[in-house]
Amino acid sequence: MRTTTVVIGAGHAGLAMSHCLTERSIDHVVLERGEVANTWKTERWDSLRLLTPNWQSRLPGFGYEGDDPDGFRDMSETISFIERYAEVISAPIRTHTSVSSVRARNGGYVVDTDRGGWQAKTVVVASGACAVPNVPALAVAIPTGIEQITPKEYRNPDQIADGGVMVVGASSTGTQIAAELQRSGRQVTLSVGEHVRVPRVYRGRDIKWWMDRCGVLDEGYEAYDNLERVRNLPSLQLAGSNDRRTVDLNSLTDLGVKLIGRLAGITGGKAQFSGSLPNLASLADLKMNRLLNTIDEWVAQNALESVVEPAQRFETTRVDASPPLGMDLASGEIRTIVWATGFRPDHSWIDLPVFDRKGRLEHEGGVVEAPGVYVMGLPFQRRRKSSLIDGAADDATDLSAHLTTLLSGGGPAAA
Amino acid sequence: METATPVDNGVDVEALLGAREALTEAPEAAQFKWRASCKWINGTHSRSSVKSFFGLGEEQAHRTEFTFDADHPEVFASEDKGATPTELILAALASCLTAGVASVAQHRDIQLRSVTATLEAGMDLQGILGIDGEVRNGFDGINVHYDIDADASEEDIAAVVAQSQKRSAVYDVITNPTNVSVSVN
Structure with missing residues (x-):
């Protein structure tokens, strides 16, 4: 089978790209290993809600039309939102089609699947940034009597044995699961590494509203000389909930969660924790205050003090x-x-020389070095918001323009 | 017209950033080996020296050999011919963090005027003397206090100190476990 562009993955990112390709009349197909919004359907826990408010799920040609713009979608609402988008844009999706490899051939690419191969001039990889849960190497030394689970398999507290739980990692996922398990009556110990603290609500508005308005989410990758750092920043300590509560380490301490340092080693059945917890907490507090300073400065520049709540720390x-x-x-x-x-993403099926020495897909703002190959949805790939649903529109617009220029043979396109 | 004086903490940040870029391209050159040797002199008195190290793919050396005498004070029935090894640990931590403070401040265009670190570590001697097996030999904690005079807000200075901990080798060595193998002859 032949087409101009194969998009791999029918989540929000692949669908946003499909919409942009349709607008540009570029013949394409969207290959999906399962169903539309597959990861949301099969790999996320029951109580999870989007971390971004409803108004912020803006896909190209499709926004929020309900009556709760400040609410947070639960999983079934998220799934139906993405399914409706797929319908509205009439995306040419082939579901239950697993890609086994992408290879270069004749100046284009062969995409092999369990339902036949595709020959295409260009390929867009939109298979998700959160495909494989990271488990540290020291996990092999955990004594056999202790159950181990990753967030990909976690659904709800009923799965978890009675008794104490250690949650390793204090970013968005770890803090939410720690809170849920502590509320279920288990004693939770939270091992805290580097983390990013933010309040859910600041000066009467959602933190994402501020980050959107102040331009923080639109910050481009070109402005950073240390992209490695910003692309590997942990997720914000945020949860979506009806009561808009902040999930930070203090709120977890109030629930009864015990905080300990980063899990640093396991020797002879004994876990060892780093003594760096005070500094990691301090780094996160200082970083949060820098963001709040940015917001306060923006409020002052726009003379909005009278319409928003006063600044606080x-x-x-x-x-x-x-x-x-x-x-x-x-x-x-x-x-x-x-x-x-x-x-981390799973790009193991890409048989092209496009990986760095640590096995990560190399790209310049989503433009992969193999001509005609693009990636969507990775952390900070073009902008701070690239990994958010809300980041797909701008990235798909830019990358589809690049792809169109490349197809028309219009000289070297700017990344 | 006012001309801003360039920030100068005596740190060549350009060279450091250049080194980071070069070592990103050539990670094998980033593999260093630090060495020290130590000779027993008498009693609890010993003298350590450092001269050679390995890095950037070849043998390197300090401009001169540096030596460090270590001993124990008279309350330990020793002759007090040098710092205790535990004090050398505090000195190493302070020096490492302070080098970080200067470098991070330079990178962030913060002029330092004075930086003083004061350290204190508690230790229960019942550990090393074998009196109580539940007491560890080492410190029960380390407190570091910085007095810093610089052209920056309190928050910015605190951020420099926090970042220096994040990037400090000795801080990492102390706060995280390290495998130690000791062989004889």
Whole structure:
């Protein structure tokens, strides 16, 4: 089978690209290993809601039309939102079609699937940034009596054995699961590494509203000389909920969660934790205040003091003077470990020389070095918002323009 | 017209950034080996020295050999011919963090006027003397206090100090476990 562009993945990013390609009359097909919004349907926990408010899910040609713009979609609402988008834009989707490889041939690409191969001039990889849960190498030393689970398999507390839980990782996923398991009556210990603290609501508005208005989410990748750092920043400590509550380390301490340092090693069945917790808490507090300063400056520049609530600063993160540095994992205190240590994409099926020495797909703002190959939805790939649903529109617009220029043979296109 | 004096903390940030770029391209050159040797002199007195190290793909050396005498004070029935090894740890931590403060401040265009670190670490001697097996040999904690006079807000200075901890080798060595293998002859 032949087409001009193969888009791999029918999530919000692949669909946004499909819409842009249709607008440009570029013949294409969207290959999906499962169904539309597959990851949301099969790999996310029950109580999860989007971290971004409803108004912020703006896909090209499709926005929020309900009566709760400040609410947060639950999983079924998120799935039906993406399904409706697929219908509205009449995306040419082939569901239940798993891509096994992408290879170069005749100046184009062959995309092999379990339902036949495709020959295309260009390929857009939109298979998601959060496909494989990261589990640190030291997990092999966890004693066998302790259950281990990743957020990809976690659904709800009923899955988890009674007794203590250690959640490793204090970003969006780790803090939400820690809170849910602590509320379920289990004693949760949260191992805290580097994290990004933000309040859900500031000066009466959602933090995402401020980040959107102040231009923070639109910051481009060209402005950063250390892209490695910003692309690997942990996710914001945020949760979507009806009561708009802030999920930070202090709120978890109030729930009864115990905070300990980063899990640094396991020796002879004993876990060792880093003594760096006070500094990590301090780094996060300082970084949060820099964001709040940016917001306050924007409010002042736009003379909006009278219409928003006054500025405030939040309590610094409370950390025990001497949190424990070790724990005997054989003591029975911990029955389950949840690895909330981040996700990475799965690009293992791309048979092209486009990976860096750590096996990560190399790209310039989503433009992969192999001509005609593009990627969507990776953290900060073009803008701070690139990994958000709201980031797909601008990235798809830019990359489809690049792709069109390339197809027309119009000289070297700017990344 | 006012001309801003360029920030100068004596740190060549351009060279450091250049090195980072070069070592990103050639990660094998980033593999360093640090070395020290130590000779027993008498009693608890010993003298350590450092001269050679390996890095950037070849043998390197300090401009001169540096030596460090270590001993224990008279309350330990020793002759006090040098700092205790535990004090050398505090000195190493302070020096590492302070080098970081200067570098980060330079990178952030913050002129330092004075930087003083004061450190204190608690230790229960019942550990090393084998009196109580539940007491560890090492410190029960380290407090570092910085007095910094610089052209920057309190928050910006705090951020420099926090960043220097994030990038400090000795801070990492102390706060995280490290495998140590000791062989004889």
